[in-house]
Amino acid sequence: MVDSLFADVSYFQVPVDDSYPFGILSFRSNDGDFRDPNFAANYAWACQAVDSGRLACFIVYFYSRPNWLETVNVHREMVERAGGPHRRMITMIDLESGGNPRGNQSDGINGAYWQLTDWLGDRRRVIGYANQGDFFDMWPERPDGLRMVGAGYGRNPNLPGQIAHQYTDGQGYGGGLPEGCPPFGDCDMNIAYAMSPQDFAAACGVGIEEEFMSALNEFEQRELLDKTRDIWIQLRGPEGEGWPQLGKNEHGKNRTPVDALAAIDDALEDQRK
Structure with a gap:
């Protein structure tokens, strides 16, 4: 440091x-x-x-x-x-x-x-x-x-x-x-x-x-925070614990969109083998 x-x-x-x-x-x-x-x-x-x-x-x-x-x-x-x-x-x-x-x-x-x-x-x-x-x-x-x-x-x-x-x-x-x-x-x-x-x-x-x-003025700050919150929810799920509709990851937790994309890529890779 x-x-x-x-x-x-x-x-x-x-x-x-x-x-x-x-x-x-x-x-x-x-x-x-x-x-x-x-x-x-x-x-x-x-x-x-x-x-x-x-x-x-x-x-x-x-x-x-x-x-x-x-x-x-x-x-x-x-x-x-x-x-x-x-x-x-x-x-x-x-x-x-x-x-x-x-x-x-x-x-x-x-x-x-x-x-x-x-x-x-x-x-x-x-x-x-x-x-x-x-x-x-x-x-x-x-x-x-x-x-x-x-x-x-x-x-x-x-x-x-x-x-x-x-x-x-x-x-x-x-x-x-x-x-x-x-x-x-x-x-x-x-x-x-x-x-x-x-x-x-x-x-x-x-x-x-x-x-x-x-x-930023007060409206712009609020708008920025709202957009940031929306992005966070999309990435992490409404409670920060993934999306149940995307299934479970290897740790038994709900998948995030990134987890789901990785799972899809793994499935396609298995099909190619």
């Missing part, structure tokens, strides 16, 4: 360019009400890279602060002004104790989460980031199905719902994995185990199938 690497950057690194080698990119929009100076350049490049097929998806994250509603609104405003949210954009809540109160902050973080899911229209498109200590201390009450990027330098935190592992801050924890990449040099690096970039995008609700379905 393939693993997917990706960088996690902010204005502490240079803006991204076409030397970036991976199919996913994560970059910051804001820290509370502080707007990252590199956001606009990184966002414009990421949108173009997704449209051209260079990226499968990208993550825009914000550093969570107690003024959670203002933090979310700054994030949304920045994305909207940049022309977004792009159909392949994922939002990530970066939860860290640095400069923040310790202890249970679930009310504010969950408030941010639900604001974002209402905005993006799909819970899968909102993920979180934390190390093991901050995750359990600051976010003990979490939405069902939450996906996380778990930070653990030199070890995998294996957080509940973890979809990727930030394994290094570029300071030698990679254990043979890259400590950075062009054009950034050493930086935070992540790995999504046993997932291609396309798998990661689909898990976060921004894959090709999701994009196709979102392009």
Whole structure:
């Protein structure tokens, strides 16, 4: 199985360019009400890279602060002004104790989460980031199905719902994995185990199938599902267990049309012998 690497950057690194080698990119929009100076350049490049097929998806994250509603609104405003949210954009809540109160902050973080899911229209498109200590201390009450990027330098935190592992801050924890990449040099690096970039995008609700379905209106979606159901019934039978009028297969179960064609072919072959 393939693993997917990706960088996690902010204005502490240079803006991204076409030397970036991976199919996913994560970059910051804001820290509370502080707007990252590199956001606009990184966002414009990421949108173009997704449209051209260079990226499968990208993550825009914000550093969570107690003024959670203002933090979310700054994030949304920045994305909207940049022309977004792009159909392949994922939002990530970066939860860290640095400069923040310790202890249970679930009310504010969950408030941010639900604001974002209402905005993006799909819970899968909102993920979180934390190390093991901050995750359990600051976010003990979490939405069902939450996906996380778990930070653990030199070890995998294996957080509940973890979809990727930030394994290094570029300071030698990679254990043979890259400590950075062009054009950034050493930086935070992540790995999504046993997932291609396309798998990661689909898990976060921004894959090709999701994009196709979102392009259809409600009537077209219903019509497509009805046609798919009709085809499935024709192939598998009304209960998914074959058609009784086609006889039984060698396992004593009702034949499907494919089974019946194979049986006819076998009978004709016996006649030819």
